[in-house]
Amino acid sequence: MPFTPTYHDRNIKNLAQLGDHTKIQAVKWYKYLIENKIDVLIYETIRTREMQREYLQQGASQTMESFHIVGQALDFVPVKAQETSWNSYRDSKIKKAISYAKSLGFEWGGDWKDFVDQPHLQYKYKGYGTDTFKTKGDKIILSDTKKTSTSTSKKPTYSLPTGVYKKGDKGNGVKQIQAALNKLNFNCGTPDGIWGAKTEDAFRRFQSVYCNPVDGIYGTKTRSAMLKQLNK
Numbered sequence: 001m002p003f004t005p006t007y008h009d010r011n012i013k014n015l016a017q018l019g020d021h022t023k024i025q026a027v028k029w030y031k032y033l034i035e036n037k038i039d040v041l042i043y044e045t046i047r048t049r050e051m052q053r054e055y056l057q058q059g060a061s062q063t064m065e066s067f068h069i070v071g072q073a074l075d076f077v078p079v080k081a082q083e084t085s086w087n088s089y090r091d092s093k094i095k096k097a098i099s100y101a102k103s104l105g106f107e108w109g110g111d112w113k114d115f116v117d118q119p120h121l122q123y124k125y126k127g128y129g130t131d132t133f134k135t136k137g138d139k140i141i142l143s144d145t146k147k148t149s150t151s152t153s154k155k156p157t158y159s160l161p162t163g164v165y166k167k168g169d170k171g172n173g174v175k176q177i178q179a180a181l182n183k184l185n186f187n188c189g190t191p192d193g194i195w196g197a198k199t200e201d202a203f204r205r206f207q208s209v210y211c212n213p214v215d216g217i218y219g220t221k222t223r224s225a226m227l228k229q230l231n232k
């Protein structure tokens, strides 16, 4: 099983908002984290000036020249047992992650003397505010990591029996039909391989939406209608 960070979707969403060059480096870093099974939450990247002003007032930041405003910084927190862990920046794995970030050209806020900011990584590129925003925000492809529930290649495949089935029938074929009905939100309870009243009800509800006639008989027509919905 390839490793998927707990907050993967949120991480990708946040990474996608970075400036073009910062994004390239940040994605390299993120891939390294995945390869090494280092779990983090990237909880913030870009900030508006208004947000920055608020952070400044709260003392969470000390400058209006934040690299976040220009899309050249990210904030992350280690994740342990699927929970954020703010005391884990000294863990060996996180230290390794930080060293790698530095090798990619990031400056780490944990190294700062007067205002230690452990979640913070910033990428200077050609200086403050020099990054561009030409790439579309959502174009992040982690090509060498197998992942995402949305990926079509990883969709579970449903097998459906080819014969004819109806109320009173039993067996594995019925079980497959039941699993499919549940998957399609025509709930028939736990698949038990027995076509009883619950299955009959769910099956006819499915037919009433997707088939004609509604005859309570599973055959080639209903089978293909089900497969069509399952593979959507």
Ligand SMILES: [Zn+2]
Residues within 6 Å of the ligand: 068, 073, 074, 075, 117, 119, 120, 121
């Ligand atoms: Zn920061």
